[in-house]
Amino acid sequence: MTALHRSTDSTVLVGGPPSKLPTVHGLFTLRTYTHDGTSHAVMSIGDPAAVDAPLVRVHSECLTGDALGSHRCDCGDQLSASLAAIAHAGTGILIYLRGHEGRGIGLENKLRAYALQDAGLDTVAANRALNLPDDARDYTAAAAILHDLDCPQITLLSSNPSKVTALEGMSITVADRLSLQVPDRPESAGYLEAKRRLMNHIAPAEHPHVDTTEANTEDTASTVGTISTVVEEDTLAVYDTIAGGDEVVAQLAQSEDGFIATSNGDAQFVSGQIDRAHLHRVRASVGAVLVGCGTVVADDPQLTVRAVPGKNPVRVILDPHGRIPATATVLTSPEAPTLWLTGAEVVPPKDIGDHVRMVRLPATADSEISPATIISLIREHASGSILVEGGGRTVSSFLSAGVLDRLFLTSAPVLIGNGVPGIRFEGTEVMAEALRRPFRRYRFGEDMCTEYLLSKSASGGSTENADRSPGDASTA
């Protein structure tokens, strides 16, 4: 590549020498490109020019979000997720455009606009009240840099369609655009909603996501034991084990004090994006995913695989009394087959989708269907492993019945105080009888996931009493 390039507006682009930049996401090459008096930072990994349409993030400088940890915007999360995605792909470029602070209005004006937003204006109205443009960013330097790097065709990591338009106007072909899996935070939700409503930004759920799980290479552990071992450059082999077996696996994310949602059911979001990508990866490894009706009523989940590549499992809803609404996504969206486990007296809604199969639960004296019965019903309709995904009551009942091979229990560093409980079961009176099993630990960003190897097969036979259920010594 050349160090000197004449860009479209005849401003000279000067590239600096490459240097190594080790980061939490991996080893990047860093160089500057100076264009029109501004030095931009360009991070790359692999040989992007050798790839058809390498992953590219064109990131606008945001001091508050990128460096100061601000949650007013999602810039810091987007930056981190982009670098993780590029590192995971093994090839790609992040162009860090300086001078783009506050969509190009500068730091001082951005903070003036923040003050107006604190007084109630949205992000666009605040800029207009200051006689500032909605978006003053210029992407000439980014296009010139991509041409210089011999990458005229790219896969753009962005939720912002106007970046696509701007780059394509300067002879960069955007072969694909991927939204990053970055959750809205409570403090930035209003700002992001305004950008989506007023500036055509696209919400992440509507578009394919980029997996950032494996890029967090320091977060994978592989050794069973009482002390977790962190192994670098390792993906979780357990996904292959689950995909290749017929296990019953459970997953739950709860607060440090053991709740999966607040007292009014707000569960957005207890754990972070890496844990949710992990959940999607487990979903992609199983043949069926089970939730209780309470989860469907409270969260209306899709139960599909979105954060990672993979096939959707059969969705199984445990709903003995027909409590889920006819409008539930699992009943209305045909993205994946749905098994609706329900009582004999439940009348199905009219024009129920072809993807839904009603399976009648056996009538029982105490109306409690045993987890073992539910598992054998599911096995009649789906092969492979089964994921019991929630909520707290359903996972706890399967755990308590001793039918789980494996439990992923993620603990998020947040205290809810009171709310919808996570794992709860009839406990023991003495600590010596409490449930202890071999485990592995994974650090998922801020969250800590403990994988309990509950059955002998899951732990490779290394547990003496793996077939005993917790809190119930009579269940052999």
Ligand SMILES: [Zn+2]
């Ligand atoms: Zn920002």
